[in-house]
Amino acid sequence: MDKLLQLLSENSSLTTAQLSLMLGEPEDYIKAQIAEYENSGVIRGYQAVVNWDEVPDAGVMAMIELKVAPQLQKGFDEIAERILEYDEVESVYLMAGSYDLLLTVKGKTIQDVSSFVAKRLAAMNGILSTATHFMLKRYKEKGVSLIDAKKDGREMIF
Amino acid sequence: MDYSDKLTQSIQSVKPSGIRRFFDIVNEMDNVISLSVGEPDFQTPWHVRQAGITSLEQGRTWYTPNRGFKELCREISNFYKRKYNLTYDPTEECVVTVGGSEAIDIAIRCLVSRGDEVLIPQPSFVCYEPLTIMAGATPVIIETKAENAFRLTPEQLEEKITDKTKLLILPFPNNPTGGIMERDDLEAIAKVIRDHDLMVLSDEIYSELTYEGKRHVSVASIDGMRERTVVINGFSKSYAMTGWRLGYALGPKEIISMMVKLHQFCIMSAPTTAQYAAIEALRNGDVDIENMRNEYDMRRRFVVGSLNEMGLTCFNPEGAFYCFPCIKSTGLSSEEFCTRLLHSKRVALVPGSAFGESGEGYVRLSYSYSIQHLIRAMELIRDFLKELKDESNG
Numbered sequence: 001m002d003k004l005l006q007l008l009s010e011n012s013s014l015t016t017a018q019l020s021l022m023l024g025e026p027e028d029y030i031k032a033q034i035a036e037y038e039n040s041g042v043i044r045g046y047q048a049v050v051n052w053d054e055v056p057d058a059g060v061m062a063m064i065e066l067k068v069a070p071q072l073q074k075g076f077d078e079i080a081e082r083i084l085e086y087d088e089v090e091s092v093y094l095m096a097g098s099y100d101l102l103l104t105v106k107g108k109t110i111q112d113v114s115s116f117v118a119k120r121l122a123a124m125n126g127i128l129s130t131a132t133h134f135m136l137k138r139y140k141e142k143g144v145s146l147i148d149a150k151k152d153g154r155e156m157i158f
Numbered sequence: 159m160d161y162s163d164k165l166t167q168s169i170q171s172v173k174p175s176g177i178r179r180f181f182d183i184v185n186e187m188d189n190v191i192s193l194s195v196g197e198p199d200f201q202t203p204w205h206v207r208q209a210g211i212t213s214l215e216q217g218r219t220w221y222t223p224n225r226g227f228k229e230l231c232r233e234i235s236n237f238y239k240r241k242y243n244l245t246y247d248p249t250e251e252c253v254v255t256v257g258g259s260e261a262i263d264i265a266i267r268c269l270v271s272r273g274d275e276v277l278i279p280q281p282s283f284v285c286y287e288p289l290t291i292m293a294g295a296t297p298v299i300i301e302t303k304a305e306n307a308f309r310l311t312p313e314q315l316e317e318k319i320t321d322k323t324k325l326l327i328l329p330f331p332n333n334p335t336g337g338i339m340e341r342d343d344l345e346a347i348a349k350v351i352r353d354h355d356l357m358v359l360s361d362e363i364y365s366e367l368t369y370e371g372k373r374h375v376s377v378a379s380i381d382g383m384r385e386r387t388v389v390i391n392g393f394s395k396s397y398a399m400t401g402w403r404l405g406y407a408l409g410p411k412e413i414i415s416m417m418v419k420l421h422q423f424c425i426m427s428a429p430t431t432a433q434y435a436a437i438e439a440l441r442n443g444d445v446d447i448e449n450m451r452n453e454y455d456m457r458r459r460f461v462v463g464s465l466n467e468m469g470l471t472c473f474n475p476e477g478a479f480y481c482f483p484c485i486k487s488t489g490l491s492s493e494e495f496c497t498r499l500l501h502s503k504r505v506a507l508v509p510g511s512a513f514g515e516s517g518e519g520y521v522r523l524s525y526s527y528s529i530q531h532l533i534r535a536m537e538l539i540r541d542f543l544k545e546l547k548d549e550s551n552g
Contacts, residue, residue, distance in 0.1 A: 011530070018533060021463035022456045154195045156181035 004033055005042070010143065012046040036136045053138050059108045061090075061135040064117060065099040067128040076100060079126050088116050099131070110134060172288040176512030177233040178225045180496060184506045187209040189502065191535050193523045198331060198398035198479070200453075202435070203446040206397060209438035210431045218430060223522075224422040225414075226254025226406070227433050233407055233440035238391075242365070242376045244384070250411040253418050253532055254428045254436075257361045258392035258405035263289050263421045265359050265388045265407055266325070270295035274324040279310050280514030281482070282329040283361070286512075298323070301516035304484065305337070310339030317319050319350070325357045331364035334513045334522035335482040336475020341375045348380040358387045366396035366447050370454045372476050378408075385410055391505045393432075395478075396447055397439040402432035426440055450505040454479050457525040457532055465523075468543055480525045486548055496521055501540040502545065 003023060007014060016034065020027035037043040052058040068079050076094050080101060084092045090104040103121075108112035113132070122130050138146050162170065177194075184190055201207075219341055225231065231248035238244045245253055262285060272294040278286045279300045290297040300318050302308045315326070330339040339347075351358060358377055365374040378387040392405025397549030405428075407417060439446075446510040462481050465472040470483040485495045492509035499505050508524075525532060 014529075018460065021460040022529070024459050058456065112317055152192075152195075152199070154199070156185055156192075157178075 005037065008034075008043070008046075019087065022099070049139060049142050049144045054147070055106075059106055060110055061111060062105050062107075062113050062117075063133045063135065064103045064105055064121070065095075065131040065133075066101040066103065066121070067130075068100040069126045069128055070100075071126065079124070082124065086116070086119075086120065088113075121146065164224065164316060165429070168291055169187060172291055172299045174260065174453045175284050176223065177284065177508055180493075180508060181552055183210055183497070187500070187504065190500070190504045191531065191538060193525070193527060193532075193535050194508045195524055195526060196480075197400040197526065198395060198449055198450065199526045199528065200398040202397065202399050202402070203215060203439070203443060205442060206439045206446075210402070212378075212434035213348050213434035218434065220430065222254075222373075222427045222433055223432050224427050225252065226428060226464070230254055230433050230440075231406075231439050233437055234408070234510060237440050238376075238389070238408060242374065242379055244376055244379050244389075244408075246408045251408055251414050253407050253414050253421055253423060254433060255392075255407060257394060257403045258361065258390050258422070260390070260404050260425060260428075261390045261407040261417075262359065262361060263285070263412075265390065265409075265422075266290055266295075267504075268413060268416045268420060269325050269357055269359070273322060275320060275322040277315070277318055277323060277326045277356075279327065280334075280359065281308070281327060281332070281517035281520070282327070282513060283333045284513065285365065286327045286329070289448060291515065294323070294417050295324075299516075301514070302332075302335070302501055303516075304520075307467065307473060307476075308335035308482070309339055309343050310347055311343075312350045315347050315350050319354050319356070323356060325359060326351060328358055328360045330360075330362075331368055331374065331477025333364065333478050334480050334508070334510065334520075335473065336478050336480050336514045338372060338477040340372060340373070343381070344375060344380050344383075346375050348377065348383050350434070351386065352382050352541070356380050356381065356386065359390065360387055361390045363390065363392050364395050365391060367451055367454060367479060368477045369451075369458060372474055372490045374477070388413055393436050397436075397443055398450065399432070399435070402429065402435060404428055404432040404436050410530045412446045422534065454525065457527070457529060460529065461523065461525045462534065465539075468536075468540045470539075470543070479524060480521050481525065482517075482520050483523065484520055488543070489550075490546075492518055492521050498546075499539065499542050503542045505535050505538045505542070 016027050016030045019030045022146055068076060070076055071078055075084045080092050083089055088105050088107060096103050105113055117132050118131055140146060172550045231252040234252055235246045235248040264468055266289050270293050274292040274295040275298045276295050277298050277300055279302050287297045298318050300314050302310055360377045368374050376389060378389050388407055388409040390407050393399040462472050465483045472481050472483040475481045488495060492511050496507050496509045508522040510522060534548030
């Protein structure tokens with residue numbers, strides 16, 4: 001895998017100067033590479049990894065499994081594209097297995113999410129069934145452990 | 159009670175480690191950003207830890223054979239063949255020890271005694287001089303130079319050889335400089351070594367951590383050198399297994415059998431659990447080494463580049479996980495530099511002078527830390543240099 005993408009996906013706050021040193025490539029080259037990734041849509045944005053469990057009033061999160069009737073010609077794409085328009089929906093994936101689409105949905109309260117599922121999702125044409133799983137606790141997010149940071153256990157010896 | 163006549167002259171004459179003294183100060187302070195630790199920040203790969211755990215679950219808690227498990231010696235022998243194209247008989251030419259440190263100690267004790275001189279290139283790891291003194295022999299220091307990329311040259315070697323010289327320590331890849339010896343360098347000194355009939359202790363503990371495509375070459379693989387070399391290596395640095403305390407020595411059976419004799423009387427056998435883990439490491443750990451090396455390499459480029467940018471000239475280290483920038487431009491001694499940096503910015507480096515007088519004017523910086531940690535440390539060192547500059551201008 002491209003090392004630059006890997007580094008940015010782990011830490012998007014690295015500057016092009018730092019990336020240039022780390023990868024041993026000229027900074028201009030790094031800038032051009034990033035611009036190319038942004039233009040071609042490989043890089044879609046830069047986000048912080050937040051532990052929402054530690055943020056007061058951060059709301060609730062649910063994973064929702066959807067069984068969907070695929071449509072002629074378009075398969076699952078059309079319904080997925082309609083679903084992703086909702087602001088409540090954070091991610092949409094097409095899955096192999098016992099259901100078709102997997103969404104992550106956020107809301108202020110459990111009632112908000114429930115009402116979104118009942119009134120918006122379940123009511124959409126082509127949705128056969130839903131299964132909602134509320135998230136209780138986050139342990140790891142985007143490759144980053146959210147449990148207490150491990151202290152450097154190394155002793156000062158020579 | 160006065161113990162000075164109870165304790166031996168030799169142990170009393172050994173100077174305490176210079177790193178230790180500095181660490182004592184660091185330990186007293188809170189929130190220190192340390193770049194001073196000389197061990198991998200990685201944990202031992204999980205499959206290797208698992209092998210140790212499994213051996214405990216199975217109740218394998220007895221001594222191993224004195225020279226180490228046969229299986230482990232076989233894997234060590236395979237490793238040296240695979241990596242450095244050297245052939246050692248696992249049954250007679252290998253001994254498993256408590257870290258590379260024990261191997262160094264028993265090798266020195268088997269090879270030199272009173273009246274012998276041991277050549278020690280410095281800057282280097284701190285143990286060779288005291289262990290030589292404890293063996294009753296006399297350390298003779300060879301100062302490697304930044305302008306030679308901290309490599310040992312045949313001229314420097316020749317200059318220090320007397321009719322008492324018996325053993326040369328060859329500590330490459332080097333802690334603290336990051337210097338390495340390439341095949342040409344080794345061939346050049348090998349001639350001098352053969353001509354003067356010296357023995358070599360080649361401490362190759364960092365052999366798997368070399369960069370820029372320069373794979374480690376063991377001096378034992380140079381013509382006529384295998385018979386006069388004891389190779390020391392271990393699991394601490396390559397597999398991030400410092401706490402398991404496991405190393406080994408490879409060499410001619412006449413020497414190794416004597417080292418095994420000493421080892422069995424002073425140690426009995428190296429830790430059993432660690433030996434089980436090490437077998438797994440050697441069998442399935444090449445990919446772990448590769449991953450760690452790539453990570454170190456990225457940090458190395460970042461740190462060396464950053465230091466050079468801020469005006470601390472840094473010799474390009476091609477091995478281990480240290481860089482050794484020159485701080486002479488600041489006008490401070492290496493100890494002053496480190497002490498002031500510690501108090502002003504709470505960043506801990508190790509004064510180069512801790513690795514021998516020739517390390518004066520340099521500091522050792524370990525990049526065995528996360529990139530985030532290194533970025534922060536580089537910012538603080540940059541601020542510190544600016545302060546020094548403002549001070550001298552103001």
